[in-house]
Amino acid sequence: MTDSDKYSNNHSTSSRYPVLNLDAYSPEEVANQVVHVGVKKVRFPTVATMMLGLLGGSFISLGALYHIIVLASPSIDNSTAAIVSPFLYSMGYIIAFITGAEIFTTNNLAVMSLASGKIRLMELVRNWSVVLIANILGASGVVLLFFFSGQSYLFDGQLAKETLVQSSEKLSFSVPQMFIQGLFGNMLICAGAWLAMAGRSVTDKFIALIFPLSAVTAIGFQHATGNMFYFFLSFLFLQDGQGEVYEITFTYFQVITSLTVVAIGNIVGGGLFIAMSYYFVYVYCKW
Numbered sequence: 493m494t495d496s497d498k499y500s501n502n503h504s505t506s507s508r509y510p511v512l513n514l515d516a517y518s519p520e521e522v523a524n525q526v527v528h529v530g531v532k533k534v535r536f537p538t539v540a541t542m543m544l545g546l547l548g549g550s551f552i553s554l555g556a557l558y559h560i561i562v563l564a565s566p567s568i569d570n571s572t573a574a575i576v577s578p579f580l581y582s583m584g585y586i587i588a589f590i591t592g593a594e595i596f597t598t599n600n601l602a603v604m605s606l607a608s609g610k611i612r613l614m615e616l617v618r619n620w621s622v623v624l625i626a627n628i629l630g631a632s633g634v635v636l637l638f639f640f641s642g643q644s645y646l647f648d649g650q651l652a653k654e655t656l657v658q659s660s661e662k663l664s665f666s667v668p669q670m671f672i673q674g675l676f677g678n679m680l681i682c683a684g685a686w687l688a689m690a691g692r693s694v695t696d697k698f699i700a701l702i703f704p705l706s707a708v709t710a711i712g713f714q715h716a717t718g719n720m721f722y723f724f725l726s727f728l729f730l731q732d733g734q735g736e737v738y739e740i741t742f743t744y745f746q747v748i749t750s751l752t753v754v755a756i757g758n759i760v761g762g763g764l765f766i767a768m769s770y771y772f773v774y775v776y777c778k779w
Contacts, residue, residue: 510613518690524602527610528605530605541619544626548596548623549630550634553584553631553721557652564647564654578708581705581709590693596627598685599623600760603771635725639725674760675760676711676713677715681705686766687701
């Protein structure tokens with residue numbers, strides 16, 4: 493057999509059995525993905541975007557529910573719950589990301605598509621508005637169904653108490669503090685999404701997401717979509733008289749202010765600090 497025959501046989505074998513590339517995508521490749529995905533998201537049919545937003549809000553709320561149940565459980569000591577619960581909280585976001593559901597905070601990365609000239613400002617605003625409304629509706633649906641499921645007063649009311657405590661703590665900060673917490677919260681969330689987009693497999697994406705997402709809760713940062721579950725469920729508990737039992741109360745105005753300020757912080761953290769920074773380095777400069 494000649495050398496050319498050997499080469500021909502080897503080449504034929506490699507064609508039949510291609511080498512599986514397990515390397516992560518480079519930052520430049522991820523930047524191009526983010527721009528492309530941003531264009532696709534804002535031009536997706538409104539009805540489909542609304543449906544995916546409903547799912548996104550639902551998944552995030554289920555993750556928050558998992559988090560609050562662990563914190564309220566009397567069978568888990570406080571130190572263990574404080575360590576474990578942030579990782580469980582990230583479950584909802586991981587499901588939403590991998591299944592393609594829409595989340596307002598992640599869609600802030602679409603600022604890269606806007607900066608690249610691929611989409612118009614009004615397209616981006618429309619997408620954010622639709623997704624945010626859908627997230628609110630999705631979170632509200634989960635809260636209502638859970639409240640009337642017979643499980644809302646688990647652990648002799650400790651679940652209600654922990655939910656009210658969590659909401660009260662989130663509302664106890666000043667407006668500038670909420671803004672900064674929202675900024676850092678979505679920096680971590682969008683950084684996690686960036687890492688996940690660099691991965692090729694579901695396992696890659698899971699590992700990439702779980703640590704940045706759990707850090708948001710462990711540190712005490714905030715993001716608007718996640719806060720919806722706590723606030724909405726707390727209002728139902730307040731209406732049921734639990735605020736008087738645990739001496740915790742707050743108003744609709746406080747909640748609306750918090751969600752608005754945190755959402756603005758999320759946009760700055762994800763859209764400016766992450767999206768625009770990487771746009772400048774990997775798209776605009778084109779090393």
